[in-house]
Amino acid sequence: MAYSGEDKKEKLKLYSYWRSSCGHRVRIALSLKGIEYEYIPVNLLKGDQFNPDFMKINPMGTVPALVDGEVVISDSFAIIMYLDEKYPEPPLLPRDLHKRALNYQAASIISSGIQPHQNLAIIRYIEEKTNAEEKINWINNAITKGFTALEKLLVNCAGKYATGDQVYLADLFIATQIHTAVIKFKIDVEPYPTLAKCYESYNELSVFQDSIPAKQPDAPTPTS
Numbered sequence: 707m708a709y710s711g712e713d714k715k716e717k718l719k720l721y722s723y724w725r726s727s728c729g730h731r732v733r734i735a736l737s738l739k740g741i742e743y744e745y746i747p748v749n750l751l752k753g754d755q756f757n758p759d760f761m762k763i764n765p766m767g768t769v770p771a772l773v774d775g776e777v778v779i780s781d782s783f784a785i786i787m788y789l790d791e792k793y794p795e796p797p798l799l800p801r802d803l804h805k806r807a808l809n810y811q812a813a814s815i816i817s818s819g820i821q822p823h824q825n826l827a828i829i830r831y832i833e834e835k836t837n838a839e840e841k842i843n844w845i846n847n848a849i850t851k852g853f854t855a856l857e858k859l860l861v862n863c864a865g866k867y868a869t870g871d872q873v874y875l876a877d878l879f880i881a882t883q884i885h886t887a888v889i890k891f892k893i894d895v896e897p898y899p900t901l902a903k904c905y906e907s908y909n910e911l912s913v914f915q916d917s918i919p920a921k922q923p924d925a926p927t928p929t930s
């Protein structure tokens with residue numbers, strides 16, 4: 707089922723940045739549910755997240771932020787849950803309670819155990835206080851620790867995707883975290899066979915392919 711036009715008077719607005727993994731998760735959710743939206747770029751490298759107009763939308767100065775009429779939400783987890791409740795098809799949470807908890811757990815490992823450690827503000831600070839090598843070590847440690855935990859968590863329940871043969875919440879977080887690790891930080895996913903297999907499956911789906919950072923309107927044009 708696609709949600710376009712008749713369910714909404716005004717298009718949703720997504721404030722994001724092409725390379726933001728948190729924004730990337732939300733794009734996949736919107737795309738899976740067939741929701742049309744307006745994409746508003748916030749250039750994190752230029753500091754647009756601290757522009758007073760944007761700070762009114764999200765006083766944390768981070769992307770993504772979603773505006774749906776009077777409703778403003780500025781955390782990817784909260785945005786995805788809001789979308790899932792407002793546009794229930796296809797559901798992002800399985801009915802089975804154990805699988806549901808695994809989805810929450812995997813999403814949480816990434817949103818609180820990995821992503822904050824690789825966030826622009828943090829890694830800039832680490833480099834400033836130490837050096838570029840320490841920054842890379844810091845990122846690698848956080849991703850290795852998180853991926854090792856995720857691999858253990860999912861090894862016995864994964865199918866094509868993280869918790870079976872249907873895409874759920876965990877997949878949105880895993881796909882985008884692996885994409886960032888592989889493409890941005892050049893980290894190999896091979897040591898995590900369950901995660902690597904899921905990544906292959908995501909790359910076969912157009913909703914995942916179309917949501918990747920390089921395909922966003924604010925992504926730099928590739929030079930040949």
Ligand SMILES: N[C@@H](CCC(=O)N[C@@H](CS)C(=O)NCC(=O)O)C(=O)O
Pocket residue numbers: 725726727728729750755767768769770780781782783817825826827828
């Ligand atoms: N928990 C928030 C984290 C948001 C976040 O850290 N966003 C990053 C991009 S992925 C950001 O905007 N960073 C800007 C900065 O560090 O200045 C979420 O899931 O939306």
